[in-house]
Amino acid sequence: MVDFTFTEEQEMIRESVRDFARKKIEPIALKMEETHKIPDDVIEGMAEMGLIAPTVSSKYGGQDFDPVTAGIIAEELSRADPTGSIPVFYLVQASWGHVFNKYGTEEAKKEILPNVTKGKWFLGIATTESDAGSDVLGTKTTIQKVGDKYVVNGEKMYISGVREAYTRGGGHVTIAKQFPEKGAKGMTLFYLPLQSKGIIPQYVDDLGREGISTGGFTIDNVEIPSHYIIGQEGKGFYIVHEGYEYARGLIAVICAAAGLKSLERGENYLKQRKAFGMPLAKFEGLQFKLAEHYTKLSYLRWGAYNALWTYHQEILGKASRFEVSKAIAMSKMFAQEWACEAIDDVMQWQGAFGYTRECVDQVAWRAVRSFGWAEGAKEIMKVIVSRELLGKDYTAYK
Amino acid sequence: MKILVLVKQVPDTTDVKFNENGVMIREGLQSILNMFDQFALEEALRIREMYGGEVSVMTLAPEQAKTAMQKCLALGADKAYHISDRAFGGSDTLATSYALSLAVQKTGPYDIIFAGNQATDGDTGHIGPQVAEWMKIPHTSYVERVEKIENGTITVKSLLEDGYRMIEMKLPALVACIPPPNFEYSNPSMSGIIKAKNKPYIWMKADDIDGDKSKFGLNGSPTRVVKMYPPPKRERGQIFTGDYSESVRKIIEHLKEKKVIE
Amino acid sequence: MNIDEYRGILVVGEVYDGKVRPVTYQLISKAREMASSLNTKLSAVLMGNNISQYANDMIAYGADTAYIMEDKVLESYVSELYASVLARFIESIKPEIVLIPATHTGREYGPRIAAYLQTGMTADCTDLQIRNGKFIQIRPAYGGNIMGEIITPNHRPQIATVRPNVFKVGNYDKQRKGETVKVKPDMSNINIRTMIKDIVKTTVTGTKKVDEARVVVSGGRGIGSKEGFSILQDLADLLGGAVGASRVAVELGWMPKSAQVGQSGLTVAPDLYIAVGISGTIQHIVGMKDSKIIIAINKDPNAPIFNIADFGIVGDYREIIPIFIEELKKELKK
Numbered sequence: 001m002v003d004f005t006f007t008e009e010q011e012m013i014r015e016s017v018r019d020f021a022r023k024k025i026e027p028i029a030l031k032m033e034e035t036h037k038i039p040d041d042v043i044e045g046m047a048e049m050g051l052i053a054p055t056v057s058s059k060y061g062g063q064d065f066d067p068v069t070a071g072i073i074a075e076e077l078s079r080a081d082p083t084g085s086i087p088v089f090y091l092v093q094a095s096w097g098h099v100f101n102k103y104g105t106e107e108a109k110k111e112i113l114p115n116v117t118k119g120k121w122f123l124g125i126a127t128t129e130s131d132a133g134s135d136v137l138g139t140k141t142t143i144q145k146v147g148d149k150y151v152v153n154g155e156k157m158y159i160s161g162v163r164e165a166y167t168r169g170g171g172h173v174t175i176a177k178q179f180p181e182k183g184a185k186g187m188t189l190f191y192l193p194l195q196s197k198g199i200i201p202q203y204v205d206d207l208g209r210e211g212i213s214t215g216g217f218t219i220d221n222v223e224i225p226s227h228y229i230i231g232q233e234g235k236g237f238y239i240v241h242e243g244y245e246y247a248r249g250l251i252a253v254i255c256a257a258a259g260l261k262s263l264e265r266g267e268n269y270l271k272q273r274k275a276f277g278m279p280l281a282k283f284e285g286l287q288f289k290l291a292e293h294y295t296k297l298s299y300l301r302w303g304a305y306n307a308l309w310t311y312h313q314e315i316l317g318k319a320s321r322f323e324v325s326k327a328i329a330m331s332k333m334f335a336q337e338w339a340c341e342a343i344d345d346v347m348q349w350q351g352a353f354g355y356t357r358e359c360v361d362q363v364a365w366r367a368v369r370s371f372g373w374a375e376g377a378k379e380i381m382k383v384i385v386s387r388e389l390l391g392k393d394y395t396a397y398k
Numbered sequence: 399m400k401i402l403v404l405v406k407q408v409p410d411t412t413d414v415k416f417n418e419n420g421v422m423i424r425e426g427l428q429s430i431l432n433m434f435d436q437f438a439l440e441e442a443l444r445i446r447e448m449y450g451g452e453v454s455v456m457t458l459a460p461e462q463a464k465t466a467m468q469k470c471l472a473l474g475a476d477k478a479y480h481i482s483d484r485a486f487g488g489s490d491t492l493a494t495s496y497a498l499s500l501a502v503q504k505t506g507p508y509d510i511i512f513a514g515n516q517a518t519d520g521d522t523g524h525i526g527p528q529v530a531e532w533m534k535i536p537h538t539s540y541v542e543r544v545e546k547i548e549n550g551t552i553t554v555k556s557l558l559e560d561g562y563r564m565i566e567m568k569l570p571a572l573v574a575c576i577p578p579p580n581f582e583y584s585n586p587s588m589s590g591i592i593k594a595k596n597k598p599y600i601w602m603k604a605d606d607i608d609g610d611k612s613k614f615g616l617n618g619s620p621t622r623v624v625k626m627y628p629p630p631k632r633e634r635g636q637i638f639t640g641d642y643s644e645s646v647r648k649i650i651e652h653l654k655e656k657k658v659i660e
Numbered sequence: 661m662n663i664d665e666y667r668g669i670l671v672v673g674e675v676y677d678g679k680v681r682p683v684t685y686q687l688i689s690k691a692r693e694m695a696s697s698l699n700t701k702l703s704a705v706l707m708g709n710n711i712s713q714y715a716n717d718m719i720a721y722g723a724d725t726a727y728i729m730e731d732k733v734l735e736s737y738v739s740e741l742y743a744s745v746l747a748r749f750i751e752s753i754k755p756e757i758v759l760i761p762a763t764h765t766g767r768e769y770g771p772r773i774a775a776y777l778q779t780g781m782t783a784d785c786t787d788l789q790i791r792n793g794k795f796i797q798i799r800p801a802y803g804g805n806i807m808g809e810i811i812t813p814n815h816r817p818q819i820a821t822v823r824p825n826v827f828k829v830g831n832y833d834k835q836r837k838g839e840t841v842k843v844k845p846d847m848s849n850i851n852i853r854t855m856i857k858d859i860v861k862t863t864v865t866g867t868k869k870v871d872e873a874r875v876v877v878s879g880g881r882g883i884g885s886k887e888g889f890s891i892l893q894d895l896a897d898l899l900g901g902a903v904g905a906s907r908v909a910v911e912l913g914w915m916p917k918s919a920q921v922g923q924s925g926l927t928v929a930p931d932l933y934i935a936v937g938i939s940g941t942i943q944h945i946v947g948m949k950d951s952k953i954i955i956a957i958n959k960d961p962n963a964p965i966f967n968i969a970d971f972g973i974v975g976d977y978r979e980i981i982p983i984f985i986e987e988l989k990k991e992l993k994k
Contacts, residue, residue: 012468012591020585050588063588411803414942491783495775519802521923522783524771527739531775536740536853539768553857558764559926560869560918561861568853579911579920613778620780620815629800629807632949635970639961642975646983649955649971650991658875658932658953659899659991 004302006072014072020049021080029081030363032211038089047119051077051090053097054117055246060109061117062097066315067246067308070094071253075301078257082360084367085211087254088374092160093123095246095375096173100191103231103239108191112170121170124161125247126192127240129154130216133373134380135397136175136187136237141219143176143188145233148226152176152192155218158204160374163213165194166201173243175236182234189236191228198222208366245328247375249311252304252331258368259297259339262361263290266346273350286349293342300331300338307331322388329376329384336372340365399451399547401442402505403475403512404498404529405435407459407466408519431466434514436473437577440584441544442512443474449547452476454505458486458498464599471594472586478599479505485604488616491520495528497614500607502529505600509569510552515539515576526574537572538565544573663756666816668701669694670755672746673718674763675708682829682872683761685721687822689830690788691759692722697790700756703727705749705843707742709735712842719838721830726838727753729845737765738854741847743772748846750777755817757795759788762821770821780812781819786826786927786950804923804946824871825929826950862916868902870919871926875901875934878921878948879909882937882959882977886914891981892936898988904928904948906938922947936977940965957981 006014024045032038046052055070056062065073074094078087093116100113100123115121132138141154154176165171171193179186194201199222203215231239267290270281280286310327313319343365347354354361372378387395409427442453455470456479457463467478481501489497502511513526523539530537540557545564547553553566554573577583586594604614612618638645653659669691673684688704695702703725704718715726729749733741742765750758750773760770762784774781782797786807789796797810797820812818870876877896879889889903896903905915907922921928923943933951938944940956940963948954949968956969957977966972973980 008465008468009591009595012465012472012586012594013588016472016585016587016591023582023585048587049585054588058589063592065588409802411805412943414803414805490780491771492775492778492780520783521801521803522771523767524774524781524783527743527768527771528775531743531772537768537772538739538854540764556764557917558859558861559871561859563856563860564858566855566857571853579907579917580913620778620812621782621810622813623808623810624796625809626801626806629804629946629949632954632968634967635954635972637956637961637966637969637972637974639974642973642980642983643987645973646980646987649973650984650987652971653932653953654991656953659988 006068010069010072013069014076017049017051017073017076018079020045021076025077025080025086029083029086030360032083032085033363034210036210036213038085038211042086043119046090047117050117052117052119053093053113053123055094055098056101056113056117060101060113062101062113067249067311068305071250071305071308074250074253075257078254079261081211082258082261082364082367083211084209084254084258084364084370088160088209088212089122089164091247091250091254092125095243095250096123096125098246099173099239099243100230102242103189104191105227105229107227112191116170120168122161122164122168123170124159124165124172125243126156126159126172126174128156128158130157133158134377136240137184139175139177139187141174141176142180143178143190145178150190150224150226150229152190152219152222152224155216157216158214159216160214161212162194162201162215162217163203166199166217169195171195173230175240178233184237185234187236188233189230189239190224191230192219192222192224196222196224207369208363209370241325244375245324246311248328248332248381249304249308251371251375252300252307252335255335255339255368255371256297256301256304258364259293259342260301262343262346262364263293263297265361266290266349269346269350280349289345293338293345296334296338297342300335304331304335325384326388329381329388332376333378333381333385336368336378339368340372343368399446399449399510400506400508401446401451401453401510401512402502402508403435403439403442403453403455403470404514404525405439405455405457405466405470406432406514406517407457407463408432408517411518429462429465431469432514432517432519433583434516434518434576436583437581438512438514438573438575439470439473439475441575442510445510445544445547451509454479456498456501456505457481458489458494458501467599468594469586471597471599472590473584474590475597477597479602480599481602481607483604485611485614488619489614490619490621491522491524491528492620493613493615493618495525496532496609496618497604497607498525499529499532500609501602502533504607507570510547511570511572513572513574515541515574523574526572530572533572535570535572536567537574538567539574541573541575542578661815663814663816666754666756668703668753668755669698669757669759670750670753670817671702671704671723672758672760672766673704673706673714674761674765675706675711675714676763676765680706680714680717681761681763681824683763683822683824685717685829686824686827687759687761688718688721688723690822690827691757692830694757694788694790694795695722695724698793701725703753703755705729705746707734707745707845712840715840717832719840720832720834720836722836724838726840727843728840729843731845731847733847734845736856738852738856739765739768739772740854741850741852743769743776744850745845745847747773747776749843750817758817758819760819760821762823766821770819774819777817779815779817779819781821782810782812783821785820785822788820788822800946804942823927825927828929862918868896870902870904870921871928873902873928874930875899875932876904876921876928876930876948876951877901877934877936878904878906878938879915879936880906880938880944881908881912882939883909883914884937888978889914891978895934895981895985895988898985898992899932901930901932906944935965935969936981938965939963940968
């Protein structure tokens, strides 16, 4: 049986989030390009609505939401914020909130997650380093057990929400090598509070999604308690992929929504703007572009929901991890490209105005472009899908 | 404190589209909770917050109005009464208010009944006053705020065209509410939406409310709508895009001709 | 119900701040036409205290009978009291049609009267017609997007509330003959549970009421600030008019609610309506489309307000209004 409908509750959630986003996010979205900050009252409003890390258990202030429902929220936030800042703020915490909720210790969850869902703290993900991105095994940061504590050393780079966690509080789900000789089985995942002594942040100037910071930090002999370990020692490499996959599914939805929203602006423009005595919308060359982009992005949207649904099936014990990896990788493979292509054409339709800073679509383009790398480059998605099709024996990278 | 809020689901007419003949396109209009009713509900919830008690919502409408009722529950109402029966088809405001007043008596007694001052589709503003009249209880319309509840009375701020009145009524009473400018409507929270699923939702039929059945539905409705049509159009006049001074002078000449200025 | 027992038209007048509301005379004037075409009598009733001096005015505008109900208790308006007293009075004189002003007060006690009498009522009419001896009540619905015609075929009286300013006052004929009848209000067994604690006026004294002015200069979002309205006031003063506002301008806190024109505010029909920086949503248009002359000033050439304006200027009001004022001053000096 195939049923592509959302439940009554999900429709209500969509409507409520859409209305909230229309009233509270749309009016301030473009201002974030200058303020480089999501306004506090928006974060408070999101927390009141239950939109921050809703994937977390209600025991810790979350909503117990499944991945599809989390996707609906991502979609509506993306439609309202062309800068992509709030979608990133949301997706990172929803995905890593899920991982923390599943693998964190009870003590850590009680201590940290309520502060996250209330919007006080930021919960991020820190795996990438200057020399290690898609190749997680290239991680140089180390974690060592010393007595009943752990000590972390190294540096992380191209991390979302560094300033947020460093100034507001919170921290990042971080990966480091504990047993270098064991390769994939020697990596450990843990929670690293960014206000710890020994953390020095630095920032990079992103092309887009200005409302949320990107940067890195050096970790100099930072001590963390043992209950901050997420999952078990040596299991980090496997657990981290669950978070990545969650995030990739949400990113695919976010890309589809940003692209479709841009097409909506484009449609209005095509109808209003006249050239050679008729509306641009009457030119078949432009009509076909619109039809193609709309079709691709609609496939993308449903592909993304299918991926998130598959993820949910795994949570329910009805699908395997491999099925999830494949469905998720497929949904993200073209997400950024197709959305950027659509937005690029919408910019093109608007003539020289499309190349000005006033044009909303260039903001959206810069935001979406980041997802070509974020949470796994598109090339990696192809590696995953081929691996699932051909089997591990034909995989060049371990 | 037992509180009831009368609500209605209405088509969203804030962004209506028209066909080529200037006729409003009714298909595809989204159904929403009447904004006046949402404000009434939010006042009721604020009163519950201050004085304790229970807030129920009630509608007399076809089944699809459940969406609006669920929204009320998601916003914080405790219980929903949905009166739905073909016997009520074709009701005008008199028949609707009669049936509602019976259902109110059946499920009550209530201390306060809230209603929207009007609904954005019919815009009659009849239901509140008429339910109050059937029940022979006091009521006030154009209520922008409930000030206090004290010694069995309710004090409300009721708008006049050029000001307002502070009115005290003995309970039970009905207040028909109008949102102040800038009122920030709440959105149902995620947990509110999830909790709504498990709140009591009571369906009622014509047989469940005792009353004179000849006053239900079309038979009980004295008024008949005989015709609907798009509003008459004014013609587009002369629109100047050029020099301001010249445009202004031309308009003033015309005003003089028409003796608007002398 | 034997509907043939009901004869004549009754207009319910309103006294407000010790004066008769203009809508009273507008309704009497309209009802005069209707009574003539139905070949029936027109009466009007006024409630309050020390109001008998207005009987002659009601007759001069067209009433055949002016009923005056005076009592100290009726001096301050209370919905349940007015509804009961009026309903009993209507029962006693049995008119076939009752017209009630669609003021805040009329829309409060009116529906109660209809429920008391268990008869039909049509709210907020913008037109009334007599066709083949039938009373047709015309009103907007769906936020002004649709007009509906409503009849009350088998119940009497047929009650309608009517918005102020949709009808013009007719001739004032001092010589008109009519009868003034003082009625003792029936207040027996009425349990009044409502008390007026305070009445506060928010309109600045001395300023003209928007719905009573001959000229209305209204501002919307395009005015840009509260301060921007002062130049509209200058223009309105020059023309002896009042300043109105769109819903947005009220919501932004630039103007008080009492100045709001449109669906959820006042209906106005002045000789001249100047819409400045108002795009012209249907909700606004409903409240001013019956103005005799409409002038629109807006930056956006595609603003829908231009579609209903007799004259429009596309441009910045900050430049246009001063020119308007200057040119008007020249004219008025002549």
